[in-house]
Amino acid sequence: MIIKLANAKVYDPVHGASGDVRDLYIRDGRLIATPGPDERIDTTHDLSGCIVMAGAIDIHTHIGGGKVNLGRLLLGEDHRHDMAARTALKRSGGGLATPSTFTAGYRYAEMGYTACFEPAMMLANARQTHLEMADTPMVDKGAYVLLGNDDFLLQLMAKGADPRVIRDYVAWTLHSAQALAVKVVNPGGINAFKFNQRRLDLDEPNAHYGVTPRQILHTLSRALVELGVPHPLHVHGCNLGVPGNIETTLATIAGAEGLPMHLTHVQFHSYGTEGDRRFSSGAARLAEAVNANPNISVDVGQILFGQTLTISGDTMRQYAGCDHAHPKKWALMDIECDAGCGAVPFRYRDKSFVNALQWAIGLEIFLQVDDPWRIFLTTDHPNGAPFTSYPHLIRLLMDRNYRNEALSLINPEAAAYSNLASIDREYSLDEIAIMTRAAPARSLGLHDRGHLGPGAAADITVYREQGNPEAMFGRPALVFKDGQLIVRDGEIVQVVHGSTHVVRPEFDPGIERDLSDWYQRYASYAMENIRVTDEEIEDEGRGGIHVQACRDGEAT
Amino acid sequence: MIDSTHQPVSRNAVCPFCSLLCDDLRVAVDGQALTLTGPSCGRARAGFADGSIEDVPLVAGVQASAQQAIERAAALLAGSRHPVFGGLATDIDGMRTVMMLADRCGGSVDHMDGDTLARKNGLLATRGGISTTLAEVANRADLIVLFGEDALGEGSRFVERCVTPGDSLHPERLAARELVVLAPQSATRALKGISVPTRHLPMAMSGAAEVASALRALLAGRTLAARAVAGIRTTDLAEVAARLAAARYAVVVWGKDLSSAPHSEVAMELLNELLKDLNRSTRAAGLVLGGGDGAASANAVCAWQAGYGLRTSFASGGPEHDPTRFSARQLIEDGTADLLVWISAYATRQTPPADLDCPTIVLGRSGMRFDVVPDIYIPVGTPGIDHPGRLIRADSSVSLPLPALRESGLSSVRQVLGQIAALVLP
Numbered sequence: 001m002i003i004k005l006a007n008a009k010v011y012d013p014v015h016g017a018s019g020d021v022r023d024l025y026i027r028d029g030r031l032i033a034t035p036g037p038d039e040r041i042d043t044t045h046d047l048s049g050c051i052v053m054a055g056a057i058d059i060h061t062h063i064g065g066g067k068v069n070l071g072r073l074l075l076g077e078d079h080r081h082d083m084a085a086r087t088a089l090k091r092s093g094g095g096l097a098t099p100s101t102f103t104a105g106y107r108y109a110e111m112g113y114t115a116c117f118e119p120a121m122m123l124a125n126a127r128q129t130h131l132e133m134a135d136t137p138m139v140d141k142g143a144y145v146l147l148g149n150d151d152f153l154l155q156l157m158a159k160g161a162d163p164r165v166i167r168d169y170v171a172w173t174l175h176s177a178q179a180l181a182v183k184v185v186n187p188g189g190i191n192a193f194k195f196n197q198r199r200l201d202l203d204e205p206n207a208h209y210g211v212t213p214r215q216i217l218h219t220l221s222r223a224l225v226e227l228g229v230p231h232p233l234h235v236h237g238c239n240l241g242v243p244g245n246i247e248t249t250l251a252t253i254a255g256a257e258g259l260p261m262h263l264t265h266v267q268f269h270s271y272g273t274e275g276d277r278r279f280s281s282g283a284a285r286l287a288e289a290v291n292a293n294p295n296i297s298v299d300v301g302q303i304l305f306g307q308t309l310t311i312s313g314d315t316m317r318q319y320a321g322c323d324h325a326h327p328k329k330w331a332l333m334d335i336e337c338d339a340g341c342g343a344v345p346f347r348y349r350d351k352s353f354v355n356a357l358q359w360a361i362g363l364e365i366f367l368q369v370d371d372p373w374r375i376f377l378t379t380d381h382p383n384g385a386p387f388t389s390y391p392h393l394i395r396l397l398m399d400r401n402y403r404n405e406a407l408s409l410i411n412p413e414a415a416a417y418s419n420l421a422s423i424d425r426e427y428s429l430d431e432i433a434i435m436t437r438a439a440p441a442r443s444l445g446l447h448d449r450g451h452l453g454p455g456a457a458a459d460i461t462v463y464r465e466q467g468n469p470e471a472m473f474g475r476p477a478l479v480f481k482d483g484q485l486i487v488r489d490g491e492i493v494q495v496v497h498g499s500t501h502v503v504r505p506e507f508d509p510g511i512e513r514d515l516s517d518w519y520q521r522y523a524s525y526a527m528e529n530i531r532v533t534d535e536e537i538e539d540e541g542r543g544g545i546h547v548q549a550c551r552d553g554e555a556t
Numbered sequence: 557m558i559d560s561t562h563q564p565v566s567r568n569a570v571c572p573f574c575s576l577l578c579d580d581l582r583v584a585v586d587g588q589a590l591t592l593t594g595p596s597c598g599r600a601r602a603g604f605a606d607g608s609i610e611d612v613p614l615v616a617g618v619q620a621s622a623q624q625a626i627e628r629a630a631a632l633l634a635g636s637r638h639p640v641f642g643g644l645a646t647d648i649d650g651m652r653t654v655m656m657l658a659d660r661c662g663g664s665v666d667h668m669d670g671d672t673l674a675r676k677n678g679l680l681a682t683r684g685g686i687s688t689t690l691a692e693v694a695n696r697a698d699l700i701v702l703f704g705e706d707a708l709g710e711g712s713r714f715v716e717r718c719v720t721p722g723d724s725l726h727p728e729r730l731a732a733r734e735l736v737v738l739a740p741q742s743a744t745r746a747l748k749g750i751s752v753p754t755r756h757l758p759m760a761m762s763g764a765a766e767v768a769s770a771l772r773a774l775l776a777g778r779t780l781a782a783r784a785v786a787g788i789r790t791t792d793l794a795e796v797a798a799r800l801a802a803a804r805y806a807v808v809v810w811g812k813d814l815s816s817a818p819h820s821e822v823a824m825e826l827l828n829e830l831l832k833d834l835n836r837s838t839r840a841a842g843l844v845l846g847g848g849d850g851a852a853s854a855n856a857v858c859a860w861q862a863g864y865g866l867r868t869s870f871a872s873g874g875p876e877h878d879p880t881r882f883s884a885r886q887l888i889e890d891g892t893a894d895l896l897v898w899i900s901a902y903a904t905r906q907t908p909p910a911d912l913d914c915p916t917i918v919l920g921r922s923g924m925r926f927d928v929v930p931d932i933y934i935p936v937g938t939p940g941i942d943h944p945g946r947l948i949r950a951d952s953s954v955s956l957p958l959p960a961l962r963e964s965g966l967s968s969v970r971q972v973l974g975q976i977a978a979l980v981l982p
Contacts, residue, residue, distance in 0.1 A: 064860070066952065066953050068860075069856055069859045069860050069952075070680075070952075072859045072860065072863050072864070073677060073680050073681060073859050073864075073865050074680055074681060074684055075681075076681050076863075076864055076877060078863075079863035079864060079875070079877075080877075083874040083875065083876070084874055085872075085873035085874040086659055086660070086870070086873060086874060088982075091656070091659050091861070092659050092862070092870060092873065092874035092875055093861065093862060093863055093874070093875065094863050094874060094875065095863045098863070099863070100860065100861055100862055100863040100875070101860050101861060102861065103863075122953075124689075124691075124953055124954055125953050125954065125955075127946065127955040127956075127957070128856070128948065128955045131648060131860075131946075131955070132860045135652070135860060135861060151695075151725050155725075193839075194692070194696060194805070194839065195804075195839075196804065196838055196839045208726075319835065325684075329681075329682065329683050329684040330684045331680060331684040331685055331686070331687070332684075332685075332686045332687070332841075333686075333687050333688065333689070333841075333953065334687075334688045334689065334692045334696075334841055335688075335689050335692070335953045336689050336690075336691040336692065336953060336954060337691050337692060337695055337696075337725060338691075343684070521722075521723040522691065522694075522695055522723060522724070522725045523691055524689070524690040524691040524694065524717065524718075524954065525577075525579050525954060525956055526568075526579050526580065529570065529579050529956050529957060530954075530956075533957075536946070536957070
């Protein structure tokens, strides 16, 4: 069966297509160059007047797992104000900040997204995270497993363990959690908070293990490089939200010493202490450092005004922010000598100096980082704003007049502190296609996603070309998932399940002897039982697993 | 292949009978007979000994074929204006299927322990809280304060696993560990032989709110005029408060005997706020036990699929939550619900409440006996015995897989509801 997308204006940066009008062909869920002479075209979609891109990929969105579910139970208001009724095709649900799983999948697809990655999966909670992702239809998914606050690793580091042992442990964790990448949150800080440390700077030692965040970052980055894991260490740095944390962030970049590193939601890590309020933008300095260090990639974590819920593994910083909770309630957990989580509701107000400046800082970062291959569009859903605000965010990036109008409405003092008005840059469709498709796919090692070349999975989004990017990106004309038409005119027409992407670097299984002993002595379950099996994810054919290749590691 | 030797086989098992999910059980499996051979507790022994492998359904009390029972159940469900799915003592996959049916049929969902869950959910939704998990308690706590005796005695391995573990990542914490028990006099016997220093202050559960309030006031530096609070000397409470303040990582634990006691919302909220107060200067966290009979799993699945915890209704076309109005009992008694689908896969005694006057379909553990004969009874297996399953633990962070132990031929809740759904849904 062959589907032809005719007369499409194609934006496919991987293959240099920038609005070139051409035909695309789909066979058995994949793009092909051209059909054979004997092959019949079964369906043709005339896409005159339409823009075609690969399906969008969200590299950092909190859509599943215990902390999200804690958030749902904490902030029922989010669901009361946004109920999504069932239809003949769709399950009911709702919620903007912590949508129910089905609703999250539908809404992503309705915006042209075909893959979403949950960035904070604890091994202790991996089974539930995969269960929630399995109940998130339409899109492919994957998750980054948390390391760097687990007592096992910190104990290894404190003992000065052989890097090969640490590498095996990292690989074992990726396998056991069925993860695609590794994330570290406030390196060592979640653990330190359990010992009642209330702050932890880059070179400050954990009170118990004596290990510093810098050492943790270096150890994990090095392990991932040696294992050949495609996505670099995904770093939620120290001092999130603290005025002056731009210094920490710049030191973190310098401390990478050329090793690849992805700094996530950098907006929350780019604050200076200038001005009367001792709160200023560090965006220009951050952008300068990113531009100068090709080993660094970032996603922004843009904030947008309104009510949301912040959910994070960073218990230390979430606790520090709990007095700002709106409404006034928050939940925090220490979890299984592994990590933790905190959920704090928050309302970003455009008339607040700090919130308005946060908004401007995010946009300044977007507009001052030169290379769209190393900056990804995120709101750190839901921490900066719900993912449903992406079309609005894209318009802010693509339309300078619209942006300046928005700037004129925020707290004027904050606007005066920002250089946003002086930035003329407008993102092009090519750049949007890079930052929301091609670049995240490349960074995650998804070779057959994020582009429209022959052999690519037919995850394709078709937009009606129009002047208003928010309207265009908010309601695609057609979305294909693995060649199946799933969305027409912004509405779901077919429900599909999507697959789970994982990596499985090689390692010496001898590490399991140490781990098994450790689990027997200290854990509250057997090592075997915390592993998530393939059968659980495949679930009698409902889910699939894509194992992404690792590079040849630089193992020593 | 038939095993002609009939030698019992020893298998690893995960216990489905309370929400601690102990996964170190050994079971001798001899055909269909199960005998616990390793570590266990009274509740586990009773649970593994319960039930049968009888798989013949009853329609109006009369034996019927599986097909007849499924078809009859489907007809009842198809004709129902508002089915309420109650009991919900099942596993994650059973609950996912319940949710699909409840959503598609415009029904509602409530657990057999819905009152307790509603209080726990209510506290989280109004105040939040600060909590911890089993391994953190076992490794990190230097002070454990039990409110109530749920975690004590023959029916629980909480003390063995979390209070007196054989080893700790932080041996200095284990060495310094103290246990304070605020529970009725009846707890005394269960405290014998606990190997950490233990202080029992006898307290009726109805006094928990007063005691929590006094502790909070003492921690805030206030002086109490009363010489005793709920029968406990104020000086003793002041000592507990001092220990809480001095602890590096205090854990306050409570279970169902607190959350079902009079004024328990007040007591739980006060403990919750006390823990928040403590964290201003030191570390402390709560641990709420309970969530057994699949409650923790049912609540979590409901939260991720519908956005709310249990007592959620889909009657208006999408999820709505009301912890009072949407209890199964309330919905049946006020005439809103016209069919009860009772799911109860763990204990044969957990039959539908006999005083509920409503057409009823029971998916119950094989071997159930009824005082009031339901319209349909379909025997089902128990997760972790008759079929594999997955369950979420009391601390709501960890979920574990439960392997099947025998081939009894009993269906799972997921399978039976799936067959019913295939007939009901377009």
